[in-house]
Amino acid sequence: MERASIDRVVRRIVSQHALEDVSELAPEASLSALAGLDSLSVLEVLAGLEQHYGFRLTDTELATPRTLEQLVDLVERELAPAGEETRCASA
Amino acid sequence: MRVGLIAMSGVRVQTQELAELGVTLPGFVDRGHVIASLPSLGLLTVAGLTPPEVDVVYREIDQVDPAAPLEDFDLVGISSFTAQIDEAYALADRYRGQGVPVVLGGIHVSLLPQEAGEHADAIVTGGAEGAWPRLIEDFRRGYLRRRYDGLRDHVFDAAHYGRPRFDLLRDRAYNRMTVQTSRGCPWNCEFCAASLRITSRFQQKPVALVRQEIEAALAVAQHPFFELADDNTFIDKRWGREFLRAIEPLGLRWFTETDIQIAEDEELLDLLAQSGCKQVLIGLESPDSASLDGLDPAGFKRDRAGRYLQAIDRIQSRGVSVNGCFVLGLDNHTPQIFEAVRDFVQRSGLMEVQVTVQTPFPGTPLYARLEREGRLLRERFWDRCTLFDVNYVPARMSIDELESGMRWLFAELYGEQAVAGRRRGYVEAIKERNRRTSEAEATR
Numbered sequence: 001m002e003r004a005s006i007d008r009v010v011r012r013i014v015s016q017h018a019l020e021d022v023s024e025l026a027p028e029a030s031l032s033a034l035a036g037l038d039s040l041s042v043l044e045v046l047a048g049l050e051q052h053y054g055f056r057l058t059d060t061e062l063a064t065p066r067t068l069e070q071l072v073d074l075v076e077r078e079l080a081p082a083g084e085e086t087r088c089a090s091a
Numbered sequence: 092m093r094v095g096l097i098a099m100s101g102v103r104v105q106t107q108e109l110a111e112l113g114v115t116l117p118g119f120v121d122r123g124h125v126i127a128s129l130p131s132l133g134l135l136t137v138a139g140l141t142p143p144e145v146d147v148v149y150r151e152i153d154q155v156d157p158a159a160p161l162e163d164f165d166l167v168g169i170s171s172f173t174a175q176i177d178e179a180y181a182l183a184d185r186y187r188g189q190g191v192p193v194v195l196g197g198i199h200v201s202l203l204p205q206e207a208g209e210h211a212d213a214i215v216t217g218g219a220e221g222a223w224p225r226l227i228e229d230f231r232r233g234y235l236r237r238r239y240d241g242l243r244d245h246v247f248d249a250a251h252y253g254r255p256r257f258d259l260l261r262d263r264a265y266n267r268m269t270v271q272t273s274r275g276c277p278w279n280c281e282f283c284a285a286s287l288r289i290t291s292r293f294q295q296k297p298v299a300l301v302r303q304e305i306e307a308a309l310a311v312a313q314h315p316f317f318e319l320a321d322d323n324t325f326i327d328k329r330w331g332r333e334f335l336r337a338i339e340p341l342g343l344r345w346f347t348e349t350d351i352q353i354a355e356d357e358e359l360l361d362l363l364a365q366s367g368c369k370q371v372l373i374g375l376e377s378p379d380s381a382s383l384d385g386l387d388p389a390g391f392k393r394d395r396a397g398r399y400l401q402a403i404d405r406i407q408s409r410g411v412s413v414n415g416c417f418v419l420g421l422d423n424h425t426p427q428i429f430e431a432v433r434d435f436v437q438r439s440g441l442m443e444v445q446v447t448v449q450t451p452f453p454g455t456p457l458y459a460r461l462e463r464e465g466r467l468l469r470e471r472f473w474d475r476c477t478l479f480d481v482n483y484v485p486a487r488m489s490i491d492e493l494e495s496g497m498r499w500l501f502a503e504l505y506g507e508q509a510v511a512g513r514r515r516g517y518v519e520a521i522k523e524r525n526r527r528t529s530e531a532e533a534t535r
Contacts, residue, residue: 016372017513019314019342020314030527035341038316038344040370040412040517041344043411043517043518043521044521045515046518047517047518047519047521047522048521048525050518050522051522051525051526057518059508059511059512059514060511062511062518063427063511063514
């Protein structure tokens with residue numbers, strides 16, 4: 001799946017929980033800096049992504065995403081066919 | 092005339108082993124930081140009860156540099172919980188040493204007025220309503236009485252009500268705000284040192300006033316998370332439904348404390364989720380009925396313990412997490428309690444858990460009983476009223492068993508693996524809520 005398409009889905013789901021427009025937000029923007037997006041909301045975003053794509057994240061993955069870009073990386077990695085290399089989530 | 096209102100905040104665990112363990116447990120420190128970051132609603136209410144022509148300044152203790160000269164005020168008001176009361180007294184003594192009159196108030200001062208009076212020109216007991224306006228009037232006339240007793244009833248009536256001055260928080264970024272919808276709790280648990288000690292009966296604030304306060308708070312903080320400063324929000328279910336419908340359009344995210352009965356009202360639970368409630372904190376106290384016997388006069392908690400699991404499930408299935416609170420060291424607790432709590436938490440799927448040790452706060456029925464029974468470890472231990480330090484001889488285990496059992500339980504409940512498990516539980520509950528919502532929309 002194209003990264004741009006994943007990016008659109010991630011932004012749509014984040015925008016359902018944040019209290020501000022995220023369509024133009026920089027990929028490296030911190031999720032915790034978004035209005036209304038606390039740690040529980042980030043988990044709600046991850047639940048939304050699991051439901052949309054039908055994958056199940058690991059305990060570590062549920063704890064790590066801190067930026068929009070990292071969310072997109074996470075989805076891309078989950079959707080990649082086994083063995084295919086994908087970008088690593090930035091630290 | 093310039094009045095400085097200073098809030099004490101932040102509690103430090105005194106027992107060294109526990110303090111060292113606490114900083115390494117992610118689930119343990121998070122909540123402590125949240126509580127410490129809340130503004131003092133009590134002092135904002137005092138500010139709201141002050142005539143508008145008086146200049147009021149709100150400060151938190153971390154804004155008072157102990158090495159710097161004291162900020163200049165004509166009158167200082169200090170409010171503190173028990174654990175920080177000695178620091179509050181020290182600050183009061185400093186101001187008084189410079190000739191600035193000091194007023195002390197809050198629950199500890201209300202429960203130990205004589206002690207507090209030694210460090211203040213005047214004390215306020217009970218609620219500030221009915222007391223603070225008289226105090227200011229006297230001060231402007233040039234004198235202060237030693238003691239002002241505030242109202243214990245009708246505190247939200249128009250004649251006495253003071254809207255908290257959230258505007259005083261403008262110069263500091265708060266991402267959490269507090270609003271109070273009620274004072275007191277009818278269950279009167281033996282250990283409770285909350286607002287029921289300064290009220291004569293349960294007091295409910297009219298919904299319209301609560302909504303106005305929320306709107307006032309929204310005017311000074313951008314999309315804050317709201318914490319209701321209540322001890323039991325949903326005693327009156329009809330009021331609860333009206334309140335939830337009133338705040339739903341505001342798009343809030345919020346938290347409150349209530350009791351397990353909330354799970355018995357399906358409509359209320361649906362409204363709770365729709366209104367943006369993210370978490371309810373419920374004092375479960377102990378996982379079994381037997382150890383809850385005698386905790387509250389009506390046996391409310393004892394009679395409901397057998398239904399805790401179903402109730403937690405019913406609330407969390409709406410996507411509203413339950414923060415289950417347990418008190419260790421009740422008189423019926425033996426060393427088996429630690430494993431019992433761990434097992435209950437795992438079985439229940441509680442998404443958040445808070446474990447504290449029974450604490451005999453001065454002025455509570457628990458303190459009076461333990462004092463009578465000669466079980467208090469020290470005569471005065473206010474700085475150890477942290478909810479984590481042991482201050483009495485337990486009935487059915489040793490002090491060491493209680494302390495080490497608590498440390499074991501903390502490691503079990505707040506370690507990485509346990510936190511990750513609760514995180515997964517929350518994600519699953521949200522997915523369930525999303526499925527329900529989609530199904531409901533499809534059938535419309």
